[in-house]
Amino acid sequence: EQQRFSYRQRLKAAVHYTVGCLCEEVASDREMPFSKQTIAAISELTFRQCETFAKDLEMFARHAKRSTINTEDVKLLARRSNSLLKYITEKNEELTQFNTEQ
Amino acid sequence: MEGTGGGFRKDLVSKLLRLHFTDSKTKVSGDALWLMAELLTIFVVETAVRSVRQAQAEDLALVDVDQLEKVLPQLLLDF
Numbered sequence: 096e097q098q099r100f101s102y103r104q105r106l107k108a109a110v111h112y113t114v115g116c117l118c119e120e121v122a123s124d125r126e127m128p129f130s131k132q133t134i135a136a137i138s139e140l141t142f143r144q145c146e147t148f149a150k151d152l153e154m155f156a157r158h159a160k161r162s163t164i165n166t167e168d169v170k171l172l173a174r175r176s177n178s179l180l181k182y183i184t185e186k187n188e189e190l191t192q193f194n195t196e197q
Numbered sequence: 198m199e200g201t202g203g204g205f206r207k208d209l210v211s212k213l214l215r216l217h218f219t220d221s222k223t224k225v226s227g228d229a230l231w232l233m234a235e236l237l238t239i240f241v242v243e244t245a246v247r248s249v250r251q252a253q254a255e256d257l258a259l260v261d262v263d264q265l266e267k268v269l270p271q272l273l274l275d276f
Contacts, residue, residue, distance in 0.1 A: 116203035121245040129260045149217035164225040169232040176275040
């Protein structure tokens with residue numbers, strides 16, 4: 096139980112680090128700094144959002160009778176916002192192109 | 198092909214997702230992981246940018262938790 100807890104904490108710390116870097120980029124771009132608490136809150140939010148994402152992806156794959164999550168499932172996850180779906184679809188096409196060139 | 202500069206790493210995304218799968222047989226393809234890393238990066242950047250816009254609208258010099266809280270409901274509707 097203790098080990099499970101510390102594994103979670105380590106993942107949270109990794110998320111916090113990545114969120115910190117991304118917020119730093121946005122802050123210098125827009126010349127608007129973030130308080131430490133805000134970055135911590137965005138990290139916590141992102142960590143929790145992963146639970147929803149993971150469960151949705153697993154269900155989407157299962158709905159298609161697959162046990163492996165693929166890019167179609169990720170695209171389905173991005174369905175709520177048109178611009179997000181467009182971006183993810185474009186990224187997916189870039190990836191497919193990259194794969195065929197390899 | 199690595200993700201956007203300071204974005205999420207594939208191995209971290211993989212661990213984050215696996216933490217919440219209910220079926221131990223569930224796997225994620227490499228391409229899907231890469232795309233999920235992109236999506237998570239967008240999620241964070243979008244959250245940050247919307248909070249900045251809120252702080253600007255309020256004429257503040259710093260983004261604080263209050264600004265994040267104000268943009269949160271619409272953000273979660275979009276993801």
